[in-house]
Amino acid sequence: MTESMWGIWSVWRRYFAVFRKSFLYYLTTAFLEPILYLTSFAFGLGNLIGDVKVGNEMMNYQSFVFSGVIAQTVLFQGFFEGAYGGFFRLNYQRIFQAIATTPVTLSEVIWAELLWDASKATLASLLVTAIGIATGNFLWSSIILMIPVCFMSALLFGALGLCTAGYSSNIDQISYPQFLFVFPMFLFCGVFYPIDVLPDPLPTLVWILPLTSVNSLMRTIAVGTPFESYALAIIIAWVVVAIFMARRALMSRLVK
Amino acid sequence: MQNASSEAMLKVEHLSKSYHNKNGDYFEAVRDISFKIPEGMCFGLLGPNGAGKSTTIQCISGLYPPTAGRILINSIDVHRNPKKAREYLGICSQEENLDSDFKVYDQLVWHARYFHIPMKVAKPLATKLLERFVLSDKADARVEALSGGMKRRLQVARAFISNPRLLVLDEPTTGLDPDVRRILWEILLESKKQGMAILLCTHYMEEAARLCDQVAIIHRGQILDIDSPEQLVKKYITKEVIEEEVRPGVVWKRPPNLEDVYLKVTGSHLGVVDL
Numbered sequence: 232m233t234e235s236m237w238g239i240w241s242v243w244r245r246y247f248a249v250f251r252k253s254f255l256y257y258l259t260t261a262f263l264e265p266i267l268y269l270t271s272f273a274f275g276l277g278n279l280i281g282d283v284k285v286g287n288e289m290m291n292y293q294s295f296v297f298s299g300v301i302a303q304t305v306l307f308q309g310f311f312e313g314a315y316g317g318f319f320r321l322n323y324q325r326i327f328q329a330i331a332t333t334p335v336t337l338s339e340v341i342w343a344e345l346l347w348d349a350s351k352a353t354l355a356s357l358l359v360t361a362i363g364i365a366t367g368n369f370l371w372s373s374i375i376l377m378i379p380v381c382f383m384s385a386l387l388f389g390a391l392g393l394c395t396a397g398y399s400s401n402i403d404q405i406s407y408p409q410f411l412f413v414f415p416m417f418l419f420c421g422v423f424y425p426i427d428v429l430p431d432p433l434p435t436l437v438w439i440l441p442l443t444s445v446n447s448l449m450r451t452i453a454v455g456t457p458f459e460s461y462a463l464a465i466i467i468a469w470v471v472v473a474i475f476m477a478r479r480a481l482m483s484r485l486v487k
Numbered sequence: 488m489q490n491a492s493s494e495a496m497l498k499v500e501h502l503s504k505s506y507h508n509k510n511g512d513y514f515e516a517v518r519d520i521s522f523k524i525p526e527g528m529c530f531g532l533l534g535p536n537g538a539g540k541s542t543t544i545q546c547i548s549g550l551y552p553p554t555a556g557r558i559l560i561n562s563i564d565v566h567r568n569p570k571k572a573r574e575y576l577g578i579c580s581q582e583e584n585l586d587s588d589f590k591v592y593d594q595l596v597w598h599a600r601y602f603h604i605p606m607k608v609a610k611p612l613a614t615k616l617l618e619r620f621v622l623s624d625k626a627d628a629r630v631e632a633l634s635g636g637m638k639r640r641l642q643v644a645r646a647f648i649s650n651p652r653l654l655v656l657d658e659p660t661t662g663l664d665p666d667v668r669r670i671l672w673e674i675l676l677e678s679k680k681q682g683m684a685i686l687l688c689t690h691y692m693e694e695a696a697r698l699c700d701q702v703a704i705i706h707r708g709q710i711l712d713i714d715s716p717e718q719l720v721k722k723y724i725t726k727e728v729i730e731e732e733v734r735p736g737v738v739w740k741r742p743p744n745l746e747d748v749y750l751k752v753t754g755s756h757l758g759v760v761d762l
Binding site for chain 1: 542545549550569570576578583584585586587589597600601602603649
């Protein structure tokens with residue numbers, strides 16, 4: 232089946248048009264969520280902790296947790312848009328089924344869905360980056376590298392969410408990957424503390440989960456922690472696998 | 488684009504479709520069926536639930552690849568070249584799949600975008616369609632606010648937005664009031680006159696008898712017969728008068744109709760005395 236940019240674009244525009252209608256609501260929540268985390272952790276907990284040791288260097292906890300919240304935002308926004316948004320569009324609106332009888336192919340609809348989930352999560356995470364820059368926690372130039380990294384990570388978690396949507400036969404089943412995969416990443420992959428404070432063998436094991444790599448790369452960009460090249464390789468590998476899995480899940484769900 | 492006046496708008500050639508059902512069993516939903524619909528013909532596909540009608544439609548829409556055989560829309564293989572073939576196709580599936588994020592009018596206009604239709608063409612057409620389907624006063628309503636019958640009508644109207652040359656309707660009148668059903672019949676007859684080819688799946692035999700020039704009776708994935716409704720009645724029902732016990736002790740006498748043929752051919756005789 233051949234994809235055309237036009238087909239993908241025409242569906243992506245549909246998502247954007249719907250998004251525009253609830254833009255203010257989105258902006259408010261996309262701002263509020265990280266600000267709640269930041270106030271609690273950066274200012275609350277941060278005052279108790281002061282500085283943390285990352286690798287061999289000490290750094291301000293506020294800056295440390297700020298970059299973690301970017302990763303957390305990509306994770307939550309990407310996964311939940313793909314899982315719950317995707318499930319709704321797949322089973323209640325059935326827009327995949329409706330659009331895939333027009334000159335737009337199912338494959339194009341799925342690409343548009345993947346790109347949309349990623350776009351929305353990217354926007355949210357760049358908002359957090361902007362807050363970080365405005366509060367003096369990151370260098371302003373960090374946003375340039377942050378854009379592609381946020382987008383890749385958003386694609387990764389959006390695709391995993393969409394994969395969940397495709398394989399779930401009812402909405403409650405989405406809780407499984409949520410509690411077995413998303414929340415553990417949120418808690419153990421270095422959002423709130425450096426992973427090497429965990430007891431062995433956890434600091435090694437958590438690299439199995441993609442958020443560890445995302446956190447590492449984002450922290451390098453935002454606050455200049457040492458660059459771990461395998462983090463980038465792991466993210467790219469996950470993106471490829473996640474997209475493949477999501478497309479397979481939706482195709483097998485919709486095509487007999 | 489070739490002139491299709493002599494060619495059939497839809498050709499289903501030896502279509503077979505098998506798949507694994509929910510229990511994991513391999514299931515032959517459609518077995519070697521063939522039919523064609525030229526321009527200006529309404530073709531009825533009649534059969535009980537699970538006969539393979541919806542599977543056939545999913546294959547025609549290009550979503551399901553055929554296990555064997557092929558489907559040509561305006562001589563274009565819909566599985567090999569779905570983008571081109573589906574430019575000619577308007578479809579209303581059995582399940583509701585309206586885009587509830589858009590209001591009634593926007594619904595039609597947005598659907599037109601997937602067909603490359605410019606807005607200056609789509610907008611007046613959407614207005615006209617809402618008028619024809621008696622939905623004009625709901626143009627700004629949200630989809631959730633519509634009644635079941637209105638949703639159904641809107642979904643049929645949406646199938647017209649691309650000015651299709653092949654219209655496929657899966658149970659279009661389910662849940663419609665008798666007056667609204669008649670409006671839809673009128674629209675279909677008018678479209679047929681203008682050269683549209685129509686594939687109609689329905690449970691209503693009266694509807695099929697009124698609208699369809701040809702009818703295929705499909706049962707357990709196979710077409711048992713194809714003919715005009717009149718010929719089918721002549722062929723299968725030799726009696727002049729049918730007696731049917733509609734309630735205990737109440738027997739109706741009436742001329743035979745397509746429903747009698749359907750019941751006889753699919754092997755069910757419920758209620759009807761001695762066909």
